Amino acid sequence: MNTDLKVAMIQTDLVWENPTENRRVLNDKLDAISTDIDLIILPEMFTSGFTMNPETVAETMDGKTIVWLKEKATAKQAAIMGSLVVKEGNHYYNRMVCVEPSGKITTYNKRHSFTLAGEHKVYTAGTEKVIFEYKGWKICPLVCYDLRFPVWARNTEDYDLLIYVANWPKVRIDAWDALLKARAIENMTYCIGVNRVGLDGNDYEYSGHSAAYDVLGKRLNHLSENTDTIEIVLLEKSTIKKYREKLNFLNDRDMFSLKG
Template identity: 50%
Template sequence: MTQNNIGLKIALIQTELFWEDPIANRAMFTSKIEQIREAVDIIVLPEMFTSGFTMSPDNLKEEEGILTLTWMKQMASKYNTAIVGSTVFKEDSFNYNRLFFIKPNGETFAYDKKHTFTLAGEHVKFTAGSLRLIVDYKGFKICPLICYDLRFPVWSRNTENFDILIYAANWPAPRINAWDTLLKARAIENMVYCIGVNRIGTDKIGHNYPGHTSCYNPQGGLMEISKKEEILIVEISKNEIDGLRTKLPFLEDRDQFNLIG
């Protein structure tokens, strides 16, 4: 990035997951993060990165959510980077698919998945959230969401002039065309960088995940995509966002509405 251009370097970790084994997954992601040889501003992990997309949250010990949150804070501090990802989190006898955005200084933001995946019964096992999260970080406004939220453009709509959409996901192979198409659409319609981090491999109940972790620029151009186990590094530019929105002020003509949950 040029000296007068604000930028972010973001690491996207695409990997298989150990089924319902938070200890093994935390150890695996610790190793993955250690492999990142350059300074990055954000590390993004998949949805339910400590368990896989389980609909049996009671198979996980209640304290695992807190242990994972503590681990994320430790990683953010040690590597001086923000960490983003969702995990099974139990609170007041309710289960949540909760995404955390942890800044390097330990400042913590949380988002509970709004659109629980009814096809898998997630709405029965997990309590849905009702509030969207926007995080200010290093000159960027970031909206982190979770998997199925991608299918709902109103929930993803850029009403706050944010710069980046991030989706942490476990998105299966039969619907991967929708994943690719919707990530690109969310980038174009919101004039943002749109990042989707998926897992790979086959889980214990037979669902296959083909990856397609990717990043699209504010015009819908594909910057990076992966179909294998790897860590992608993407660089994004605030100047590109601001320049595009000045040249093409489409967001000024957006429909006015309020999100009420």
Template identity: 55%
Template sequence: MAKDLKIALVQTSLAWEDPERNRNRFSKKLKEISEDVDLVILPEMFTTGFTMNPRNIHISEGQKTLDWMKAECAKKEIALVGSLPFYENDRYTNRLFFVHPDGTFDYYDKRHTFTLAGENEVYGSGAVKLIVDYKGFKICPMICYDLRFPVWSRNTEDYDVLIYVANWPKPRVNAWDALLKARAIENMAYCIGVNRIGTDGLNHEYSGNSATYDTLGDLMVHSQDDETLSVVLSKEHIVSNRGKLKFLEDRDKFTLLG
């Protein structure tokens, strides 16, 4: 069982609805990561920005990006996680891929589509929570608006790490900061949020604020401007705190109905 998990958080501006340009951008970002890492986290819709017009992009781009992720994972011997518009079975989803170093992958379709932007009218909603086993850590990846719904992220699986990839706009970034911390505390898990920076094609501004909180809600790393952040997660930190503070044993039992 791994004692530590080394993670890089990559927040950057995104070229609007231009997958090839964004893939090239992230290839350069990955190449610039000089230290050894186990996992690199990219933002939500990292190849397009938060577009509600996925039909502006050829349907083959989703598979091209998945193939790119596999190639980068093999090259760097890392895992990669991020979401993108993906077309399958006659519908689009905001799909997160967790790609392992050997090219195998898990995926999660965003449960809570962002109705304020009409995402629910364009993208299908997922219904299955994902838990990934990676290097001795149980990881639960989610997407942006999911952060506002604590029941969906409730730690009933004893996961170790909760990840949110996002395009979370600057005017509501205080909520982003507060909710990331809350999710860490209530689930006694590391909570990582990776946002983007810059301005998108609709003139929405993003201020980054990517961050990592530990199981007690203490801030480990945070930045508005740095495009790459690194953090080391400790398995012993999780085991020790859950052993002393058995809050998860008192959690409510429930069943989601829909």
């Protein structure tokens, strides 16, 4: 049984507050993937860019984007992940979704609201850490600003893959680079971060730097800065087992749970 995971990282520009056009552009990108893939990762708020106007782009969990994701997951026979603006009742969420070919959907609501941009004023923060299994891998999905908070990502569940999707601006990209690598090393896990490129509607610039790291912090990809492209990386499950058993660093971790 093959336990490796082949992952496509979609580093792309986004059309400001235009879900229809973003789905069209991303549809073409997904169709261009000719090799067999297990998992496809899109950026944060891939239908809109990082907007503080949720009422203009929000959808429900049976809206057009979720329907589209289901169709593409089935067509590509791959799970697809990314975050979008979802409305439930009177609440808006920056919600990461993972749609599998079987139709199963896993969701995670971004816990750490980016207060510098006022995200906490318009979006409801999540409260639950999510770990789900896919093709024998335990995966922890997180969103952008969550990256700055290592306690939330702490690997007390023995997960295998930590995934961040983001709209992380160029002006603070050095922090993105450093923290992604750190999360991989301290948790002895594969860590992938998928960021956007281009300018958003507020003229913030994004330079990408999407990256994949192994359990020792070795970078596995070679995406260039500012490049609108797709890169594929292969994650080997045996690497996790090898180094966790050899080094035993996670055996010495602090065990805890978060309240509230």
